[in-house]
Ligand SMILES: Nc1ncnc2c1ncn2[C@@H]1O[C@H](COP(=O)(O)OP(=O)(O)OP(=O)(O)O)[C@@H](O)[C@H]1O
């Protein structure tokens with residue numbers, strides 16, 4: 001069985017972060033492991049508290065994982081503070097981790113800031129150069145390039161700029177703002193659109209985490225970057241279209257929509 005690691009924050013409500021990542025990886029057929037960067041007290045209406053693990057402890061989690069079950073692909077999500085980012089980058093280099101997907105999580109759908117301002121610079125300097133793929137949404141793309149994104153052409157230009165700067169593929173996600181749910185992949189000097197019909201579902205908590213974990217799972221299984229994004233887009237569209245409706249705010253998706261068997265039957 002292929003294996004994948006998520007390095008991210010825990011979401012107590014189970015819709016985003018580590019919990020979304022593990023559900024997605026399992027649903028996409030890989031063995032999931034986790035190195036938790038922080039605990040968040042969070043639900044569908046917002047984040048009330050964040051408790052970071054120490055950089056030292058995060059390092060110990062990563063040592064345990066890499067010296068035993070080596071991951072075929074790694075996804076990095078929420079990391080709030082600079083010293084934890086240094087630790088992750090050092091371990092990824094030390095163990096020569098492969099198939100690295102970085103989701104530059106900055107602000108939750110609910111509006112809570114999930115990274116300190118100075119840590120954004122460390123993310124750019126330390127983690128981005130190790131990434132095979134970066135998956136910013138539109139507001140994150142604006143922060144990373146210093147450009148306003150108002151059109152599809154702006155997305156192409158911005159993704160190209162980020163890709164050339166960090167020598168990696170870039171998936172600029174249009175889900176939140178522009179047009180339909182069309183995402184742009186810039187890879188090896190060319191771009192490709194992944195078109196998705198906007199699904200009329202207000203429950204989008206954890207969409208970014210889920211998409212990046214699905215891509216990571218597909219990379220672990222040996223699919224190309226383009227095919228990995230294609231399959232992940234299909235998966236997230238299915239998870240949104242399942243129209244799960246839980247919680248008082250922007251609720252989670254049904255990560256298990258494709259898994260139906262005797263164990264999933266209700267009484
Ligand atoms: N209403 C929707 N219908 C269909 N696809 C959507 C919808 N909303 C988001 N998506 C898709 O979900 C994926 C994640 O995109 P999104 O822009 O929501 O990421 P994000 O902002 O990082 O997510 P998060 O909410 O976790 O911060 C993309 O493929 C996007 O196109």
Ligand SMILES: Cc1ncc(COP(=O)(O)O)c(N)n1
Nearest residue numbers: 009016017078108109205206
């Ligand atoms: C621990 C954690 N990581 C990431 C997100 C972003 O996901 P979203 O923007 O969908 O809330 C989150 N809310 N919580």
